[in-house]
Amino acid sequence: MKCLPMKKALPLILLSCLFLCACGKSPGASSANAPKASVSSEKSTEKGTWDNTPKVLVPSADGTESYTCDAATIDASNSSSGYIIVDYHGSNDKVKLQITGPDSITYTFDLHGGSEVFPLVAQSGSYNVSVFENVEGTQYASILSQNIQVSITDEFGPYLYPNQYVNFNADSLAVQKGSDLAYYCSSDTEVVESVYNYIITNFKYDYDKAANVKSGYLPDIDKVFTENTGICFDYAAVMATMLRTQAIPTRLEVGYVGEEYHAWISTYINDVGWINGIIEFNGSTWNLLDPTFASTSDSPKDFIAKDSDYITKYVY
Known part of the structure; x- marks a missing residue:
């Protein structure tokens, strides 16, 4: 585990994976009040055989495998279930997280303070997880970086738990x-x-x-x-x-x-x-x-x- 000082500012390439232009007007949609797609009005009035009880999985930072520095903690205790929890408790206003999995694709997230859940979507293998604080402009310094060996035991785990992007709980x-x-x-x-x-x-x-x-x-x-x-x-x-x-x-x-x-x-x-x-x-x-x-x-x-x-x- 490395906890690097902020003396050397490292440029952080921010991958634009949010949707500034992502959801522009669809072809054929004339206005926000465009007619909705028609669906069948037929609906059963009897209980089906599907068990509709909500199954809300709750991520946990157990502390059995964690890496920390003064401002941040990476908890990989349940990485086998397909997620990690990152807790930023520093004072910097602009903080980024980067996760690079065994497929070599780098995901960049904003950290907002407190514990946040992030999925491990490249399945089993070595993940590099790094936390960066802003120095000035677009310059960021790595304050915590860790290579984590992950063995996923449930391939569907990342797609059943909540995470920063699909953030729900039992009361949602x-x-x-x-x-x-x-x-x-x-x-x-x-x-x-x-x-x-x-x-x-x-x-x-x-x-x-x-x-x-x-x-x-x-x-x-x-x-x-x-x-x-x-x-x-x-x-x-x-x-x-x-x-x-x-x-x-x-x-x-x-x-x-x-x-x-x-x-x-x-x-x-x-x-x-x-x-x-x-x-x-x-x-x-x-x-x-x-x-x-x-x-x-x-x-x-x-x-x-x-x-x-x-x-x-x-x-x-």
């Missing part, structure tokens, strides 16, 4: 709504479809927010859920919350759909595997269709994308 409003929507379901496919239909019929895309959102923005899931409006990042975080707490592994993904920088989700369906890009199920086959495009158009079928159209850059 979206968790209870996800349970309500799953009440009538009898399979994971039905749960996904029910959550998907709820989002595209009840949420309105916020074009002003998309045009003005700043780097470092994180979804407030309760706020987004209460206001029923948001950008693609918000849609994805709320849906991921609903599905993760129904024990359905769900990835929040960021990348490109055509030329649009965008956010969507992928889900793991039993006996099918990972379905990349949020999906529409017609009873026999799956079609790729992400919820932002669906909710902002009166003809969501126009936005069905091929798997190759979704270019994933980051996974959370």
Whole structure:
């Protein structure tokens, strides 16, 4: 473990993985009040066989494997479950975390003080985790850097626990709504479809927010859920919350759909595997269709994308 002094300022290359232009106006969407996608009005009135009890996993910093310096602590006690917890308790206003996994992809996050959870998405192997404090301008100094050997015992762990981007707890409003929507379901496919239909019929895309959102923005899931409006990042975080707490592994993904920088989700369906890009199920086959495009158009079928159209850059 290294705890480097701030004497030597190191330039920190900040990867732009948030959505300054990510959620621009979708083709065919004429306004924030564009007609919603139509869905079937038929709904069972009887309890399905799906266990809709919320399954809210709680990350824990046990202290059995931790690395620390004066201003920060990295707790990797439960890295086998696919996450670490970083606690910044210093006084610097601009603090960054970088995680580089065995796939050599570097993720950069803002730290906001206190304990925050971050997923380990490159599976097992060596991860470098580094905390940087701002010196001046765009110059940052490393104050804590550690190589951590990770052996993931549950490949779905990173996509079931909450983290900084998909931040929920047992009291989150979206968790209870996800349970309500799953009440009538009898399979994971039905749960996904029910959550998907709820989002595209009840949420309105916020074009002003998309045009003005700043780097470092994180979804407030309760706020987004209460206001029923948001950008693609918000849609994805709320849906991921609903599905993760129904024990359905769900990835929040960021990348490109055509030329649009965008956010969507992928889900793991039993006996099918990972379905990349949020999906529409017609009873026999799956079609790729992400919820932002669906909710902002009166003809969501126009936005069905091929798997190759979704270019994933980051996974959370």
